[in-house]
Amino acid sequence: MSTVLGLIGVGRIGAMHAANLVAVRDGDDEHPPVDLDIALADVAVDRAQALAEALGVRAADSVDELFDERPDGVLIAVGTAQHAPLLLRALEAGIPVFCEKPVASSVAEALPVLEAAERTGVPVHIGHQRRLDPGHLEARRAFLAGELGWLHTFRAITADQAPPPVAFLATSGGLFRDCSVHDFDTLRWITGREIVEVDARGSNNGDPEIGRVGDVDTAVALVTFDDGVVGTVSATRYNGAGHDVRLELQGSAGTVQVGLDEHYAGRSAEPGVTFPTGTPWLTFHERFAEAYVAEMRAFVEMVHGERESPCTPADSVAASKVADAAQESLITGTPVRVDLA
Ligand SMILES: NC(=O)c1ccc[n+]([C@@H]2O[C@H](COP(=O)([O-])OP(=O)(O)OC[C@H]3O[C@@H](n4cnc5c(N)ncnc54)[C@H](O)[C@@H]3O)[C@@H](O)[C@H]2O)c1
Known part of the structure; x- marks a missing residue:
């Protein structure tokens, strides 16, 4: 019998997830096909129908219709403000759920989701795709295997090639919540340490509109772990050479x-060194293409009870708390302790 999956929200990231679900369904050289029945829903009904037709899957006429069908799994890829209500709906219906990060617009709004996930025991996978990225997985393996010895320094970089529309930035919560939240998550996930303090600064030398909507185009946070180890997390909207995500441990x-x-979107200054020879990634879609497919495969396996959630709501909220502290530090210009409660 087919596993029925309902995907809600087919905008930029939802359309990509839909295509990746089809890829998981169809299988490849390394993965056998999976019997999936995929239905799409969006408040923009025409958009869901057009994408369903293009991908050869079904469209539901509404989100209610999709839930009424009681699918085996639900995926939420709508804007952040609608994450918590839809997560709660799936949890109360007992349906395993994937939701794009973050869990909610604020930590306070995420708390009912944490409570419902705990109470119902329904599996939830939050979309921090770097946890499925081969490079991040290898870094974690090497760290956990003791190959690095004891960690003394870390540097995490997330650099967009060009800024997204200012209208998006106005609602994104700021550079740390939008971009660096992934770095905060991977640092916690790889090292198993808690981040206890952040001290952040930022600058605006690009489009003045970014400053006018209250954001910065570039920022750096000095990050302190609970064992005293210190490192940096930086992000920018202006890395013309390409989309650059790196983590050095x-x-x-x-x-x-x-x-x-x-x-790699840079070059060596050393004479005679030709590395890198490839074409830089320009977007996060390209950079994490493999991870996004693996993310959908992991969700299907979680729905089938074959694996645990790669990233729980509690994991995601912990990263959001660090991002909140970084944002506060950016505004106040002073170090801020992270709320670990
Ligand atoms: N993990 C990542 O790398 C990553 C990258 C980009 C975006 N995101 C997250 O993905 C989410 C979506 O971002 P996006 O850029 O795709 O947004 P988007 O605006 O392009 O798409 C959102 C879609 O949801 C639909 N929608 C909105 N409310 C709805 C509702 N109540 N019911 C049904 N459909 C509804 C809209 O019509 C639209 O088609 C955001 O929360 C964002 O934080 C994550």
Whole structure:
């Protein structure tokens, strides 16, 4: 019998998830096909219908119709403000759910979701796709295997090639909540440490409109772990050479760097060094294409009871708390302790 999956919201990221679900359904050289029956819903009904037709899947006439069908799994890819209500609806209906990050517009709004997830025991997968990215997985493996020795320094970088529309930035919650939240999540996930303090600064030397909507185009946070180890997390909207996501973990016995491959959006200043020879990624869609497919495969496996959630709501909220502290530090210009409660 087919596994019925309902995907709500087919905008920029939802359309990509829909296509990736079809790829999981169809299988590839390494993965057998999976019997999936995929239905799409969006308040823009025409958009859902057009995409369903293009992908050869079904469209529901409404979100209510999709829930009435009682699918085996629901995926939520609507704007952030609608995450919590739809998560609660899926949890109360006992339906395993994937939801794009973040869990909610604020930590306070996420608390009922944490409570419902705990009470119902329904599995929830929050979309921090770096947890399914081969490079991040290898860095975690190397760290946990002790190959780096003890960690003394870390540097995380998220650099967009060009800013998204200012209208999006006005509602994004700021650079740390929009971009660096992924770095905060991967640092916690890889090292198993809590981030206890952040001290952030930012600048605006690009489009003045970004400053006018209350955001910065570039920022750096000094991040302190609960064992006293200190590192940096930086982000920018202006990395013309390409989309650059890197994470360097330096330890007493070894160093690894995620994102240092032939697509690296930079060059060596050393004479005679030709690395990198490839074309830089321009968007997060390209950079994490493999991870996004793996994310959909992981969700299907979670629905089938074959694996646990790669990223729980509690994991995601913990990263959001760090992002909130970084944003506060950016505004106040002083170090801010992270609320670990
Ligand atoms: N993990 C990542 O790398 C990543 C990247 C980009 C965006 N996101 C997250 O994905 C989410 C969506 O972002 P986007 O850029 O795709 O947004 P978008 O605006 O392009 O798409 C949202 C879609 O949801 C639909 N929609 C809105 N409310 C709805 C409702 N109540 N019921 C049904 N449909 C509804 C809209 O019509 C639209 O088609 C955001 O929360 C964002 O934080 C995550």
